[in-house]
Amino acid sequence: MSEDAARAVALLAVDPLGLGGAVLRGPPGPARDGWLAALRANLPPGTPWRRLPLNAPDGALLGGLDLTATLAAGRPIAQKGVLAEADGGIVLLPMAERIATDVAAKLAAVLDTRQVAVRRDGLSLDLPARLALVALDEGLEGEAVPPPLAERLAFRLDLALPFTLPPAEIQAARARLPAVRVPDAILEALVGGALALGIGSLRAPLFALNAARAAAALAGRDEVLAEDAALAARLVLGHRATRLPEAPAEPETPPPPPDQEQDQAETAAPDPAQLQELILEAARASLPAGLLAGLSGEAREAARRAAAGRAGARRKAEARGRPIGSRPGALRGAARLALVDTLRAAAPWQRLRRQGAPAGPLIRVRREDIRLKRFQARTETTAIFAVDASGSAALNRLAEAKGAVELLLADCYVRRDQVAVIGFRGRAAELLLPPTSSLVRAKRSLAGLPGGGATPLAAGMEAALALAEDQRRRGRTPLMVLLTDGRANIARDGSQGRPGAEADADLVAQQIRAAGLPALLVDTAPRPSAFGKQLAAAMGGRYLPLPVMDGARLSAAVAGVREAG
Amino acid sequence: MDLPLRTPPVAEAAAPARRPPFPFAAIVAQEEMKRALLIAAVDPGVGGVLVFGDRGTGKSTAVRALAALLPPMLVVAGSPYNADPRQPFPPQSGPIEVAEVPVPVVDLPLGATEDRVAGALDIERALAHGEKAFEPGLLARAHRGFLYIDEVNLLEDHLVDLLLDVAASGENVVEREGISIRHPARFVLVGSGNPEEGELRPQLLDRFGLSVEVRTPTDLPTRIEVVKRRDAYDRDPAGFCARWEKPAVAIRKQILAARKRLPRLKVPDAVLEDAAKLCLALGTDGLRGELTLMRAARAEAALTGASRVDRAHLRAIAAPALRHRMRRNPLDEAVATIRVERALTELFGP
Numbered sequence: 001m002s003e004d005a006a007r008a009v010a011l012l013a014v015d016p017l018g019l020g021g022a023v024l025r026g027p028p029g030p031a032r033d034g035w036l037a038a039l040r041a042n043l044p045p046g047t048p049w050r051r052l053p054l055n056a057p058d059g060a061l062l063g064g065l066d067l068t069a070t071l072a073a074g075r076p077i078a079q080k081g082v083l084a085e086a087d088g089g090i091v092l093l094p095m096a097e098r099i100a101t102d103v104a105a106k107l108a109a110v111l112d113t114r115q116v117a118v119r120r121d122g123l124s125l126d127l128p129a130r131l132a133l134v135a136l137d138e139g140l141e142g143e144a145v146p147p148p149l150a151e152r153l154a155f156r157l158d159l160a161l162p163f164t165l166p167p168a169e170i171q172a173a174r175a176r177l178p179a180v181r182v183p184d185a186i187l188e189a190l191v192g193g194a195l196a197l198g199i200g201s202l203r204a205p206l207f208a209l210n211a212a213r214a215a216a217a218l219a220g221r222d223e224v225l226a227e228d229a230a231l232a233a234r235l236v237l238g239h240r241a242t243r244l245p246e247a248p249a250e251p252e253t254p255p256p257p258p259d260q261e262q263d264q265a266e267t268a269a270p271d272p273a274q275l276q277e278l279i280l281e282a283a284r285a286s287l288p289a290g291l292l293a294g295l296s297g298e299a300r301e302a303a304r305r306a307a308a309g310r311a312g313a314r315r316k317a318e319a320r321g322r323p324i325g326s327r328p329g330a331l332r333g334a335a336r337l338a339l340v341d342t343l344r345a346a347a348p349w350q351r352l353r354r355q356g357a358p359a360g361p362l363i364r365v366r367r368e369d370i371r372l373k374r375f376q377a378r379t380e381t382t383a384i385f386a387v388d389a390s391g392s393a394a395l396n397r398l399a400e401a402k403g404a405v406e407l408l409l410a411d412c413y414v415r416r417d418q419v420a421v422i423g424f425r426g427r428a429a430e431l432l433l434p435p436t437s438s439l440v441r442a443k444r445s446l447a448g449l450p451g452g453g454a455t456p457l458a459a460g461m462e463a464a465l466a467l468a469e470d471q472r473r474r475g476r477t478p479l480m481v482l483l484t485d486g487r488a489n490i491a492r493d494g495s496q497g498r499p500g501a502e503a504d505a506d507l508v509a510q511q512i513r514a515a516g517l518p519a520l521l522v523d524t525a526p527r528p529s530a531f532g533k534q535l536a537a538a539m540g541g542r543y544l545p546l547p548v549m550d551g552a553r554l555s556a557a558v559a560g561v562r563e564a565g
Numbered sequence: 566m567d568l569p570l571r572t573p574p575v576a577e578a579a580a581p582a583r584r585p586p587f588p589f590a591a592i593v594a595q596e597e598m599k600r601a602l603l604i605a606a607v608d609p610g611v612g613g614v615l616v617f618g619d620r621g622t623g624k625s626t627a628v629r630a631l632a633a634l635l636p637p638m639l640v641v642a643g644s645p646y647n648a649d650p651r652q653p654f655p656p657q658s659g660p661i662e663v664a665e666v667p668v669p670v671v672d673l674p675l676g677a678t679e680d681r682v683a684g685a686l687d688i689e690r691a692l693a694h695g696e697k698a699f700e701p702g703l704l705a706r707a708h709r710g711f712l713y714i715d716e717v718n719l720l721e722d723h724l725v726d727l728l729l730d731v732a733a734s735g736e737n738v739v740e741r742e743g744i745s746i747r748h749p750a751r752f753v754l755v756g757s758g759n760p761e762e763g764e765l766r767p768q769l770l771d772r773f774g775l776s777v778e779v780r781t782p783t784d785l786p787t788r789i790e791v792v793k794r795r796d797a798y799d800r801d802p803a804g805f806c807a808r809w810e811k812p813a814v815a816i817r818k819q820i821l822a823a824r825k826r827l828p829r830l831k832v833p834d835a836v837l838e839d840a841a842k843l844c845l846a847l848g849t850d851g852l853r854g855e856l857t858l859m860r861a862a863r864a865e866a867a868l869t870g871a872s873r874v875d876r877a878h879l880r881a882i883a884a885p886a887l888r889h890r891m892r893r894n895p896l897d898e899a900v901a902t903i904r905v906e907r908a909l910t911e912l913f914g915p
Contacts, residue, residue: 202781206792
């Protein structure tokens with residue numbers, strides 16, 4: 001909706017600090033560039049405008065010791081990070097959907113406290129950083145800006161079409177902003193609207209309030225009217241909705257974005273119920289198209305969880321095979337020197353050390369300067385659970401299988417493993433939970449696993465194998481736990497029939513063996529089947545018949561596989 | 566970019582041109598979180614508070630608000646370690662000059678490096694005067710106060726190790742450039758975070774005396790009040806804080822009165838027995854559960870102005886004291902609270 005994009009840019013230019021910023025979803029291109037140019041053009045001249053480098057280390061982000069300058073000056077020279085440099089302005093965050101969880105948390109802290117707390121490299125500085133963040137999200141399917149960050153930005157815009165910014169008195173609006181009043185009825189309607197849309201966080205209504213205020217200021221008014229609130233609801237609340245509000249006598253399709261400025265402006269004092277209905281109507285208009293029909297709290301929640309799961313997975317991926325910072329320590333064994341960090345630790349002392357002993361090497365590094373590279377531990381395990389949720393398995397106590405998996409998850413938690421869950425039923429396998437160390441999410445993904453349908457065993461095993469190889473590439477050690485009753489009846493090409501399905505499963509089992517993936521087959525059939533045993537042998541894995549679910553045995557078996565792997 | 570290098574003293578760090586923190590007294594609802602923080606303010610020996618929960622519930626707001634609420638404390642004048650005049654560090658002979666300072670609530674931001682957390686040599690002094698002087702870090706500044714870590718579940722592992730070590734020994738040891746410093750570092754650890762971002766290491770979880778779960782309020786009037794107050798604060802922080810000064814004074818008095826009452830409050834054997842039974846019923850690990858129950862119940866009694874600790878006080882603080890200590894199904898955080906409630910009902914009646 002290019003009209004919304006234009007409105008959002010104007011509102012953000014009026015009150016960047018009060019709105020936090022925006023997530024721009026969409027590929028790089030004229031639409032995005034145009035939006036950014038419009039924002040920049042409407043900010044006061046000289047407003048800082050910084051782009052956060054990709055994979056910026058903490059020093060670039062938060063600030064730290066300037067190594068070159070420190071060595072040259074012989075005394076510590078500090079260097080501001082991007083965030084402090086952007087004080088009073090805008091920070092662009094390219095590829096925001098890929099940033100690591102800890103970077104997102106640092107940015108969130110800056111947005112919350114409006115300052116950068118530098119406690120690094122011998123520096124203790126609190127630098128003002130009153131800024132708004134524009135997160136650029138390439139808008140790929142299934143990826144999203146980490147929730148803690150998206151939560152702190154008022155707008156989320158899907159940019160597709162270029163737009164034109166209607167001329168607006170932005171500077172005047174900015175001056176007017178502090179004087180704009182919000183009637184209680186409007187505030188209450190915005191808070192009520194957010195609640196009715198299932199938005200838990202209280203930041204949302206606060207952003208909506210600020211957006212409404214900016215809209216009133218833009219319109220040259222000193223009081224927020226219903227139309228301002230409606231606009232704020234559309235821009236701030238709509239995309240945050242997790243459920244459709246129960247509305248009285250809803251039409252089949254809600255009317256298109258209300259072109260209601262005129263008639264609403266004339267409504268002098270609408271009663272609270274009307275106001276809230278107006279706000280919900282406006283928010284509904286900005287619910288993503290297509291989602292509207294199928295939107296239920298559950299579906300939306302699932303999407304949110306999946307996004308969160310990916311955030312966790314990304315964080316680890318970010319660290320794959322790469323150092324993730326440095327720490328002080330002794331250089332021995334397999335430890336690797338972090339040269340620049342070591343120099344940084346030694347730099348401020350150079351002049352002093354030379355005074356102590358004039359003859360000697362040019363740069364004097366002592367034992368306590370030594371910094372070691374920290375790597376993502378290579379031994380971390382990802383336990384991949386492939387769970388048969390077919391009709392036959394459901395009959396054979398899917399609920400108990402879930403219970404057993406939960407026990408195993410608890411075990412993995414104790415060992416700090418990551419877990420992933422793949423469910424298969426009907427015709428296909430589905431990644432229910434990308435590798436994560438959050439058990440809250442793991443548990444939810446299992447709880448949401450429905451049962452029923454045919455048994456595409458080969459597809460499930462294949463999905464687990466693919467995920468395992470992906471995990472290996474990320475420097476982790478995968479292991480697979482396959483829970484099935486072994487009644488395969490869907491082949492890899494989707495055709496029905498037991499013989500084809502079993503042959504395919506056998507084939508994938510051989511691939512698993514060739515890949516050297518440690519595996520455990522837990523046979524959940526009431527009577528252990530010969531096929532299950534044979535499949536386990538083909539995988540080169542262990543076989544555990546479990547006619548009665550026994551958490552302790554299961555846990556011991558997985559531990560065995562882990563050690564063997 | 567040539568910035569002056571400095572370590573601002575505590576008072577200066579607390580009061581640059583930034584907004585005053587949101588007043589504690591103006592926080593709507595979230596009673597359990599507020600109570601836990603007050604208990605820690607009355608008896609730091611309770612062992613820290615962990616606040617876990619939903620986004621946008623004002624977790625860090627509450628912790629930062631605590632600073633403005635705490636009655637000041639006495640230190641050896643000019644001591645970078647907030648040294649206690651009763652046990653000065655480093656030891657002094659002769660008369661001690663005493664100063665009144667605010668109780669520190671020190672932020673440990675993510676991205677802090679070890680040298681600033683533990684302290685290091687003061688480079689400026691070394692360069693200017695050739696002196697090897699220690700420049701205390703965040704741990705020294707937090708001594709006798711609070712150390713706050715937002716997103717504590719994202720803190721880097723080697724810093725967690727350092728914290729665990731210092732928390733266990735009560736002192737911080739730094740060796741650098743040929744000097745060795747050892748100074749007391751006892752503080753109340755306060756952490757907050759959202760469990761969806763990652764798990765907390767079990768060893769660290771165990772360090773927290775109380776653990777609080779926060780949820781966004783779901784009733785409309787409460788939510789409206791939260792938004793109204795927050796908005797009023799955002800528009801005029803100083804004016805808002807001034808309007809809430811009176812309730813703030815009342816809470817400060819409550820803390821002072823409770824602290825005064827605390828040493829005289831005895832925990833009767835019957836309550837100790839209750840605590841032991843409860844821990845047994847819930848299968849909590851170790852003695853720390855019972856100890857926390859006892860201390861927190863006593864602080865609770867002191868806060869309510871009671872003259873003796875009784876079962877009601879124990880019940881009031883049982884959930885935050887125990888919910889993170891049960892040999893639990895780690896998958897089930899919500900269930901932990903229910904289990905505590907159930908055990909309380911089974912043992913002591915509804």
